[in-house]
Amino acid sequence: MKKEKQNLASENKIKPEIQEKLEYPKSPMPSQKQPKPGIESKMSPRPDFLAPNYRGSNKLKDKVALISGGDSGIGRAVSVLFAREGANIAIIYLKEEEEDAQQTARHIEIEGRKALLIPGDVSNSDFCKKAVEKTVKEFGKLDILVNNAAFQQHQKSIEDLTDEQFEKTFKVNIFGYFYMARAAVKYLEKGSAIINTGSITGLEGSKELLDYSSTKGAIHAFTKSLSQQLIEKGIRVNCVSPGPIWTPLNVSDKEPEEVAQHGADTPLKRPGQPEEVAPAYVFFASNSDSSYISGEVLTLLGGETRAV
Numbered sequence: 239m240k241k242e243k244q245n246l247a248s249e250n251k252i253k254p255e256i257q258e259k260l261e262y263p264k265s266p267m268p269s270q271k272q273p274k275p276g277i278e279s280k281m282s283p284r285p286d287f288l289a290p291n292y293r294g295s296n297k298l299k300d301k302v303a304l305i306s307g308g309d310s311g312i313g314r315a316v317s318v319l320f321a322r323e324g325a326n327i328a329i330i331y332l333k334e335e336e337e338d339a340q341q342t343a344r345h346i347e348i349e350g351r352k353a354l355l356i357p358g359d360v361s362n363s364d365f366c367k368k369a370v371e372k373t374v375k376e377f378g379k380l381d382i383l384v385n386n387a388a389f390q391q392h393q394k395s396i397e398d399l400t401d402e403q404f405e406k407t408f409k410v411n412i413f414g415y416f417y418m419a420r421a422a423v424k425y426l427e428k429g430s431a432i433i434n435t436g437s438i439t440g441l442e443g444s445k446e447l448l449d450y451s452s453t454k455g456a457i458h459a460f461t462k463s464l465s466q467q468l469i470e471k472g473i474r475v476n477c478v479s480p481g482p483i484w485t486p487l488n489v490s491d492k493e494p495e496e497v498a499q500h501g502a503d504t505p506l507k508r509p510g511q512p513e514e515v516a517p518a519y520v521f522f523a524s525n526s527d528s529s530y531i532s533g534e535v536l537t538l539l540g541g542e543t544r545a546v
Contacts, residue, residue: 297524312480419432423473476534481539
């Protein structure tokens with residue numbers, strides 16, 4: 239087993255020494271397009287999620303985290319860092335993303351922790367309840383819920399936004415967060431944390447993402463409201479609200495020429511990488527870091543300051 243982990247580490251270029259990363263790919267990125275939901279292994283360049291500069295310090299030792307959309311993008315990077323901090327991880331993903339989910343599980347195990355894979359759709363209330371129950375059955379408890387699953391589809395005009403798309407966006411992006419939180423609260427104890435994934439679009443809007451932006455604004459309000467409700471139980475609820483990040487969500491939505499310019503309008507002139515976002519989730523999950531913080535929406539915008 240030790241030899242296998244060493245081989246996997248070599249294969250994925252995990253190095254034991256700290257190598258400070260100062261440069262990331264800048265826009266324009268390679269033009270590309272994928273069918274939904276998008277597969278991370280087919281992106282070029284592949285998103286950075288291993289966070290070689292990040293050293294764990296047992297901030298989440300023996301905790302159990304359940305992460306929706308944990309197979310790729312931000313969810314994958316969060317899974318890796320949570321595991322590096324000592325947590326066992328259950329991840330929810332769509333069945334079409336099995337390849338990505340298996341890869342994420344391998345990286346959790348490389349970090350020395352256990353992974354549980356739960357395929358399914360968070361827009362289904364019964365599935366969310368069963369996913370929480372399966373996590374608790376496997377690991378004996380639940381300490382951290384990360385709501386991260388999302389659906390996004392650009393439309394140039396409100397007239398092009400169908401009832402079906404509008405309903406699907408809301409069912410995945412906000413109904414799913416509600417379903418997961420409602421199911422999880424039964425098992426969360428004092429010191430537990432819920433972390434939601436918002437978006438800059440929920441603060442500033444986006445003319446071609448009317449439905450998506452609306453759900454992200456709802457997630458911000460949901461975060462603050464649920465925080466007020468659960469604070470007396472000692473359960474903290476916070477939200478990470480990123481700008482443009484290099485994930486399958488975007489290459490499976492935008493047109494190729496728009497993908498190439500993803501993040502180009504930020505002061506850093508590039509999209510963020512998932513490994514640059516994941517430490518914010520560790521911060522909110524860790525009581526040693528954020529025990530006095532609840533109901534917060536933290537923006538990560540590549541140097542942009544207008545949203546705050």
